[in-house]
Structures are given as structure tokens and as C-alpha cells.
Amino acid sequence: MPDGYDPGAFEPFAVTVDLAVFTVRQGALHVLLVERGEEPYAGWWALPGGFVRPRESAEEAARRELAEETGLDADAITALHFEQLRTYSEPDRDPRMRVVSVAFAALLPALPEPLGGGDAARAAHVPYGTVHDLAFDHGRILSDAHRRIGAKLEYSCLATSFCPPEFTLGELQGVYETVWGTALDRPNFRxxxxxxxxxxEQVDGPPRRSGGRGKPAARYRAGPANALHPPLLRPEGRPE
Amino acid sequence: MPDGYDPGAFEPFAVTVDLAVFTVRQGALHVLLVERGEEPYAGWWALPGGFVRPRESAEEAARRELAEETGLDADAITALHFEQLRTYSEPDRDPRMRVVSVAFAALLPALPEPLGGGDAARAAHVPYGTVHDLAFDHGRILSDAHRRIGAKLEYSCLATSFCPPEFTLGELQGVYETVWGTALDRPNFRxxxxxxxxxxEQVDGPPRRSGGRGKPAARYRAGPANALHPPLLRPEGRPE
DNA sequence: GGCTTTTATAGTCACTGTGACTATTAATGA
DNA sequence: TCATTAATAGTCACAGTGACTATAAAAGCC
Structure with a gap:
């Protein structure tokens, strides 16, 4: 922060948040997108988001916007894994005016969701990679978010954030395979x-079946650990 | 980005950049700090930084501010490793008004520097950890930056950014030891x-001595790689 | 009932990378 | 000349992992 400070000398910026909200459903990675109703980019898909209000931080704005777009209750939002990605500040990223946007990534378990009230009318979970033209620079934000999430699975226990409270190791492995787009060896993963x-942590009690074939799997819940040491590296290549 | 957009409805924010500029000199990690001349926090140390101008991105502002504070020439600044850390947006982080700051970390080789012209009068390379009270939330930004740099040394080839164009493996090891604050086994590091x-990459020619004792070390320069696979983990613990 | 199919779980084996060492080489200064 | 210092070379045991094979427990079909 410099000296020579004059409260009237700065140029006004609008500050927004943009959210990349990921879920894994039916073995495919999905992203929450909204359909724009106004110009510019009317009718295009865009990331959910909105303005940061005068008395809230970007993090608070991100959670508030997600609640508005999805209709999830406050408790569920609070429990979510939210992560600041980076800030996008190119002068012409919004044609109307100078908008600086703080991007966040969030991980959502694939629970049945309302997706009903408020602004949520035009929101949908769309398979990742099926929409190629997003409004503004949201395509770039989304691919940055995807790369970050993929890298973070390697050295953190974040994958459980995609799962319901109880899950099998097969489901957890499915999260890795879905986000990374690679197959993993089951015994080694286990x-x-x-x-x-x-x-x-293993959950006691009988291995509940949800009605599939094969030997029923033991059920687990997320443990207290956050970091994964040594990391669980994906088969091939570089994380970046 | 939401609909319901009204160019006059948003609250104006000031957007600034704050820089955590690290160097390794004489075996100690240093940070570039400036002494504030005005209230609030007059006389306190602060991170260098300043307002993002109407027609530049935060990245451009960060490089421009660093050039102004250090007097380094444009080419040197362009070659530096710059990395966006995160954005700090708590409503009261600046008591005067609403300021959102995009923080960057930069790595500087310990070359003899001018540190003379322009705003640089009150700038100094201060040993990391010796100044505990920084203006605004700069103490937090600085410790976030330090943690990020330390983690990044593990899985990237970033350490060479702290070194002059030619260096010995002993000097490179010194970078790791200085940033991490731990000793490393020399043969294993090598x-x-x-x-x-x-x-x-090894530099041909005679092993230049800079006048020390012991067997002269071979000289190396940075190679083309960016990532370190598998990572070079620090001895003890968690990266975070 | 016995079969096949499917999925979960158990276990083996070789190889890579690493931590903790010891040994040698090449310079300096007393 | 010799101790000192630092760079480089090499050794050994062990942890973690990739690529497997084998067994267990369910469902669906004849």
C-alpha cells in the first residue's frame, strides 16, 4: 500500500466473485453453470457469481452467492470446501466496465438438491467439458479450477468432500478417476x-448394500486428516 | 457474474497489489519492506505495493510497483518469477476505505541492487522474521507468502530463481535450507x-573460485524444467 | 441347487527413490 | 607438510509403489 494516498484519486473498480462448483454424479464430473439472461453474452452459460457487497469479504460473498444459486441451506454451505483460486483482473475481461473477479472453487457431494428458489431458476449441473463457450473469461477460470482441484487431490484428503457422509472405497476411487480422467488400480488405491x-475411518455395522452386484463393500467416513503424505500421484504425468 | 446488472449500483472498491519479495543473502531469507510515511501506520514497515491503474492488470501493476520500489530495470523485472498468492478482501483491512488487495510473491536473486531512485528511498531488504509488526494485514500476507514459497520449492524448480545466473550446488542447497530453515544432507541433495x-545444467570451463576454502565446486545454471517429479520433500513435516 | 458374473478384499514381487552413512578428491592456510 | 574445509563418489537398507494373482461374498441365471 503506497503513500501519496488520496481517497478520491483512485479509479473505481467493481469486485465480483466467480464460482467453479464441482460435483461427481453418475461417474462424470459436473460443474454448476447459470444461463445468462442479459447482454452481454445473453443466453450463454456462465459461472455463478456476483458482486461483493460493501460489508462482506470475497469469501462471504462466494458462500452467499452459492446459497442463492443453489438453494442449499446455510449449514450445508458452511460445511463445504471452499478455496480461493486466484483473481482475474485483465482490464477488458468485462466489456462494460472494469471488473476484478476473485475466483473460488467449491466441492459439492452429489446429494439430491433443490436447485429451486431464487436465482436458481437457470442454474444447472452440466457435465464438465461439454460446454466450450462460456461468457467472459469463465472458460479459462473453469479450466484453472479443474487443474487446481486435480492437483489438490494428489496431496490432500479433499476427495472425501465429493462424497456423501458415508461412502465406499470404490466410490472414493471413482472420485479420483473422474476428476483425473484416468483409471486406478483398485488394490493399490485401497x-x-x-x-x-x-x-x-471405517463405519461399524453391516455393509449396507444399495443394490448392486458383487460383494458388498465396507463403508467409510472422512477422517480428521487433511494432508496426504506422501502424495497419491496420478499415473502419468505432471500435475500442471 | 450476475444479471440484474446496473453500472451505477455497485459500491466502488479500490484495488491494490501487495508484494512479498524474497531474497536469500548471506544465508538468511530477506524480504523487501518499505517504511510508511503517512498515517495510518506512519513509520511502520509495510509490504511494497500500490494501486492498480485503470488500464492494467494486477500482474502488470505488481511488476510496475516492484520496478518503482527497487529501481531494477524492466528486463530484470520481466525475468523474475512472479506468482499470485491470493486476494485479501476483509472489509476493514484498511481503516480508511474499502481496499481489496491482490497479493503476489516474487523471488529475487541476491544481486547488488541500486535500491536508489524514485520511491525506493525508504525500501530495504530486511531479514525475514525480524519485523513482527507490519502495517495493515501485511504480516499475515507475508507469512502466507513464506508458506507458499516453501511449499513450492518442494515440487518445482523454483529455487534457481533465488540464484544468480551461475551457481554451485552448494548455493542451491543453501536456498532450500534458508527458506525451509532445516539442514539437508549434501550428497543426497546433490x-x-x-x-x-x-x-x-553444468557450465563448462574451469570451476571458478570466488575465494573460499575447500575443493572448488562445479558451476551450474538453471535448466528448462519447471516441475520436480517426484518432489523434494523437506525432512520433517507437513508442507502446510 | 449349481453355475457364471461382478465387485471387494488379501497378498506377492520387483523396482525406484531416499535417508543415513563412509570414502575420496581438491583446494586453502598454518 | 599437514590439518582443515568443502565437493564429489559410492554403499546399504528400507519404505512406497506399480503390476500383478488369488480369494471371498454377493446377485442373476439356468
């Missing part, structure tokens, strides 16, 4: 997850 | 660095 203290 | 293709 060994790695169970060897990491605090990643998952 | 083996790891040389086993990573593209991390460093």
Missing part, C-alpha cells in the same frame, strides 16, 4: 488410502 | 538435483 492415517 | 532432468 492400500494407499488405508495406509494413510486419518484419511478415512 | 543426487536428487542431478537425477532430475532439466533442473540444472
Amino acid at each position: 492400500r494407499k488410502v488405508l495406509a494413510t492415517p486419518g484419511f478415512v | 543426487r536428487k538435483v542431478l537425477a532430475t532432468p532439466g533442473f540444472v
